[in-house]
Amino acid sequence: MPRLFLAAAPDAADRAALIAxxxxxxxxxxxxxxxxWTADADLHLTLRFFGEATDAQRRGIERLAARTAPHHATIRTALQRIEYWPPSAPRVVVAAFADEPALAALATDLEAGARELGFRAETRRFRPHVTLARAPGRPLARSPVVLPPSTLTVSALTLYGPAHCRTVCKYATLGTWPLAP
Structure with missing residues (x-):
């Protein structure tokens, strides 16, 4: 069964800023x-991770995205800082974005819909971020980075699943639903 998640894919300008x-x-x-390092094509802001899903569950996720997207307007969120997760022995580097109320509301609606579809409740608090790198093996050393002013526009829900291009990318776009203008 494929592992699925709904996310915001950055537009070309936002992707270029994340790559820089x-x-x-x-x-x-x-x-x-x-x-x-996360491949250019795989940069995204996860809104709800579902994990392994059957075909029937995938159709349910698609219906959830189709009914949720029109009730939320496009959202802009600002880059806040670089974070290293987990704090005690970091193995993931993320670009952390502001937790805008509209973004939190979108994530809350997707969480409620996921539970209606029978998925387990997410136990971690929603923290808007884009994963930039993962460290296999030993924990990461932190490094200060000067952050350029940057924002990320959330204008659609994108359903991602496994890709067949493992050497270049990890995820494939399975569907996209625009948010309200």
């Missing part, structure tokens, strides 16, 4: 050569 930020991190982190 990722490259600045790559140049400044001591463990950069051992990190697995």
């Amino acid at each position: 930020l990722r490259e600045a991190l790559r140049a400044s982190l001591p463990a950069a050569p051992t990190l697995r």
Whole structure:
């Protein structure tokens, strides 16, 4: 069964800013050569992770996205900081974005819909972020990075699943539902 999630895919300008930020991190982190950097095509802000899903569940997720998207307007959120997760022994580097009320409301609606579809409740608080790198093995050393002013526009819900291009990308777009203008 494929692992599915709904996310916001960055537009071309936002993707370029995220790539520039990722490259600045790559140049400044001591463990950069051992990190697995997120491919350009895979940069996204996850709104609800579903995990393994059957075909019937996938159709339910598609209906959820189709009915939820028109009730939310396009959202802009600002880049706040680089975070290293988990704090005690970090293995993931993320670009953390402001938790705008409209973004939190969208995530809450998707969470409620996921539970209606029979998925387990998410136990972690929604934290808007884009994963930039993962560290297999030993924990990461933190590195200060000067953040350029940057925003991310959430203008659609995108359903992602596994891709067949494992060497270049990890995820495939399975459907997209625009938010209200």
